[in-house]
Amino acid sequence: MAIIERHREEVAIQGAELPEILLPTNCPGCGIALEQEELRSHNYVCLNCAHHFRLGADVWIQLIADSGSWQERWTDVRSHDLLNWTVPKPYQETVERLLEDGLNEAVRTGTCTVANQPIWFATFDFGFVGGTLSIVAGERLARGMEQAASSRTPYVLVSASGGARMQEGVLALMQLAKVNAAVGRLHSSGAPFFSVLTDPTFGGTAASLALLGDINIAEPGAAIGFTGPRVIKQATYADLPPGFQSAEFQLAHGQVDMVVPRTELRPLLAHLLEMYP
Numbered sequence: 112m113a114i115i116e117r118h119r120e121e122v123a124i125q126g127a128e129l130p131e132i133l134l135p136t137n138c139p140g141c142g143i144a145l146e147q148e149e150l151r152s153h154n155y156v157c158l159n160c161a162h163h164f165r166l167g168a169d170v171w172i173q174l175i176a177d178s179g180s181w182q183e184r185w186t187d188v189r190s191h192d193l194l195n196w197t198v199p200k201p202y203q204e205t206v207e208r209l210l211e212d213g214l215n216e217a218v219r220t221g222t223c224t225v226a227n228q229p230i231w232f233a234t235f236d237f238g239f240v241g242g243t244l245s246i247v248a249g250e251r252l253a254r255g256m257e258q259a260a261s262s263r264t265p266y267v268l269v270s271a272s273g274g275a276r277m278q279e280g281v282l283a284l285m286q287l288a289k290v291n292a293a294v295g296r297l298h299s300s301g302a303p304f305f306s307v308l309t310d311p312t313f314g315g316t317a318a319s320l321a322l323l324g325d326i327n328i329a330e331p332g333a334a335i336g337f338t339g340p341r342v343i344k345q346a347t348y349a350d351l352p353p354g355f356q357s358a359e360f361q362l363a364h365g366q367v368d369m370v371v372p373r374t375e376l377r378p379l380l381a382h383l384l385e386m387y388p
């Protein structure tokens with residue numbers, strides 16, 4: 112970690128100031144009253160109990176990319192209601208409302224630098240239909256990975272997803288195979304793939320690409336798994352162990368490689384990128 116220490120000051124200077132986010136009055140981890148400015152300067156991690164607040168794609172882009180380096184791609188690839196899904200409400204209406212709110216699909220992707228080292232970067236946005244893997248999300252992920260593979264550029268992914276998007280049915284499920292094949296091409300090219308798993312990473316996203324990084328990095332306390340604990344308990348009638356499906360539980364059981372506080376993430380990525388030129 113001494114080498115990471117070397118990056119810390121440099122990385123802190125290059126990082127952009129994070130935007131404000133909607134916060135509860137009190138921390139869900141410890142109940143302390145929250146101060147927006149204080150939390151923002153600490154990457155939205157509670158200073159009292161280290162609860163990691165969920166972040167949208169906009170904040171993740173600011174958090175990972177060097178200031179001014181982000182170049183977003185394929186923003187015009189948009190979702191359409193191919194199955195005429197209307198339960199519990201028309202899918203097309205949901206998508207249009209989210210687009211009007213300024214969100215642009217469950218995955219955003221592009222290029223940037225981290226401590227002046229170029230990467231392809233993709234981040235899920237849990238605010239867009241639970242960060243679900245859709246046709247658009249799968250297409251953006253696969254295109255970015257193919258570009259990273261052909262240019263042998265490191266690929267960094269931040270996941271926050273409930274799995275495949277049920278409103279797109281089998282077309283969403285097909286994205287699992289597509290992104291899995293794209294990960295295979297990335298691995299074959301020799302370009303490193305660093306996967307950051309945040310709260311929550313579940314279902315088809317965990318099953319198709321989030322756990323396939325060369326190094327899988329989880330945030331403290333993040334819930335990570337395929338099916339949630341309530342459904343597993345109903346199916347097995349078993350008492351689940353304490354901390355089941357937490358990042359720390361997955362680390363202890365070999366499913367992730369490290370659990371890293373958000374404040375250490377940029378210095379760690381800068382270090383890893385230097386190791387895999």
Ligand SMILES: [Zn+2]
Pocket residue numbers: 138139140141142143157158159160161162
């Ligand atoms: Zn707290």
